[in-house]
Amino acid sequence: xxxxxxxxxxxxxxxxxxxxxxxxxxxxxxxxxxxxxxxxxxxxxxxxxxxxxxxxxxxxxxxxxxxxxxxxxxxxxxxxxxxxxxxxxxxxxxxxxxxxxxxxxxxxxxxxxxxxxxxxxxxxxxxxxxxxxxxxxxxxxxxxxxxxxxxxxxxxxxxxxxxxxxxxxxxxxxxxxxxxxxxxxxxxxxxxxxxxxxxxxxxxxxxxxxxxxxxxxxxxxxxxxxxxxxxxxxxxxxxxxxxxxxxxxxxxxxxxxxxxxxxxxxxxxxxxxxxxxxxxxxxxxxxxxxxxxxxxxxxxxx
Numbered sequence: 001x002x003x004x005x006x007x008x009x010x011x012x013x014x015x016x017x018x019x020x021x022x023x024x025x026x027x028x029x030x031x032x033x034x035x036x037x038x039x040x041x042x043x044x045x046x047x048x049x050x051x052x053x054x055x056x057x058x059x060x061x062x063x064x065x066x067x068x069x070x071x072x073x074x075x076x077x078x079x080x081x082x083x084x085x086x087x088x089x090x091x092x093x094x095x096x097x098x099x100x101x102x103x104x105x106x107x108x109x110x111x112x113x114x115x116x117x118x119x120x121x122x123x124x125x126x127x128x129x130x131x132x133x134x135x136x137x138x139x140x141x142x143x144x145x146x147x148x149x150x151x152x153x154x155x156x157x158x159x160x161x162x163x164x165x166x167x168x169x170x171x172x173x174x175x176x177x178x179x180x181x182x183x184x185x186x187x188x189x190x191x192x193x194x195x196x197x198x199x200x201x202x203x204x205x206x207x208x209x210x211x212x213x214x215x216x217x218x219x220x221x222x223x224x225x226x227x228x229x230x231x232x233x234x235x236x237x238x239x240x241x242x243x244x245x246x247x248x249x250x251x252x253x254x255x256x257x258x259x260x261x262x263x264x265x266x267x268x269x270x271x272x273x274x275x276x277x278x279x280x281x282x283x284x285x286x287x288x289x290x291x292x293x294x295x296x297x298x299x300x301x302x
Contacts (some may be wrong), residue, residue: 002062003216004028006048006093007069009036011175012115016209017043030070050092055100059069060107065216068114068152069163070096074141075177077124078265085155087144101158111161113215114152118166118201118227118274120145125199130277131166131223141268149223163220167277168201168227170208171290173300177269178241182301185238185247192253196235196274201227203297204290211228214286232272232293244297 003020007013008029020027021056035046046059050070060066070087076082094114101107119141121129131136136142155162170176173249186188203211203226211226233238235253242249259267281286290296 001062001199001216002026004030004059004063004066005069006030006067006097007071007115009033009174010069012170012205012208012212013069014174015172016069016212019209019213028061028063030059033280037044037110038100038277040072048093050087051088051095053096053280057100057104059089060104060109060297063107063109064111065152066096066109066112067212067216068112070116071148074144075180075266075269076280077263078140083140087147088149090144091151094148094154098151098154099160101155101160109160111163111216111219112152112155113163113165113220113222114148116142116149116152116164116223117145117166118225119272120149120166120275120278121274123273124275125197126275127273128277131225131280133227139268140265158198159237161219161221163215164223165211165215165226166223166276167208168203168225168231168274170205171202171296171300172205174205176205176244178300180256181238182241182245183274185241185245185249188247189251190238190242190249191251192235192238193259193270194234194253194256194297195255196233196238197230198234200234200237201225201231201274201276202237202293202296203227204288204296206292208291211281211286215279218284220284222285224281225276225278226281227276227278228288228296229282230293231275236294240293240297243294244301247291 046056048055
């Protein structure tokens with residue numbers, strides 16, 4: 001199978017490319033850096049620039065599936081300009097792909113699988129939300145997810161199956177949130193955030209890429225929560241990290257106003273509580289390799 005990936009050089013993209021190549025699939029990928037364009041038998045790069053509406057049309061030649069991961073990193077200070085970049089990096093890229101495929105009605109693309117976010121769900125400590133939830137949160141990131149998913153839903157009019165993976169906190173030792181959480185704990189100054197009761201729905205990077213692969217294999221359609229069946233509180237996550245690193249936790253939790261001063265509006269990521277169900281993806285046949293937080297942290301850092 002030939003698979004086109006956007007965001008292939010990012011945290012998730014790199015691991016996904018490795019898995020797809022190991023499974024003998026061919027990978028086309030889009031990059032905004034001409035220096036990152038490779039030209040190998042089963043791994044070929046193509047230039048695009050969504051801001052300028054530029055894309056190498058050969059990228060969709062004989063492609064069966066698109067995996068759309070492109071999007072600006074949300075873990076940077078949310079200035080007004082950067083907020084706009086977060087939205088446009090997701091919507092303009094989708095629009096560019098849509099217009100390209102529409103221009104080539106003889107394409108053979110059967111499915112698009114898009115990354116999405118859990119911020120769309122309401123805040124929750126006790127109630128568990130699943131994919132059938134129609135209630136949404138009124139926040140910046142929730143609105144980003146809505147626009148992101150709307151831009152992907154359009155592909156249905158082209159006869160393409162649409163699958164959206166609403167991804168929780170991705171645990172990896174190569175980037176993302178976890179290395180940042182580990183820094184103060186390693187130094188012996190780790191602490192929970194606020195009350196520490198906020199629920200964090202998470203997934204190990206290896207499980208996430210395996211889930212993308214399942215979505216390709218089974219040609220999944222619709223929304224799936226890309227989270228483990230065992231969400232944890234912020235306090236439990238902090239304790240699991242400290243236990244693996246064999247570091248003490250003796251400082252009081254950090255108040256929200258302190259993190260607001262340091263991070264601005266982006267501190268939402270630390271204090272948001274998302275209690276999400278993984279039942280739909282497990283019912284689709286997915287088996288988690290790292291369903292428990294301690295096992296996941298141990299795999300990455302023990």
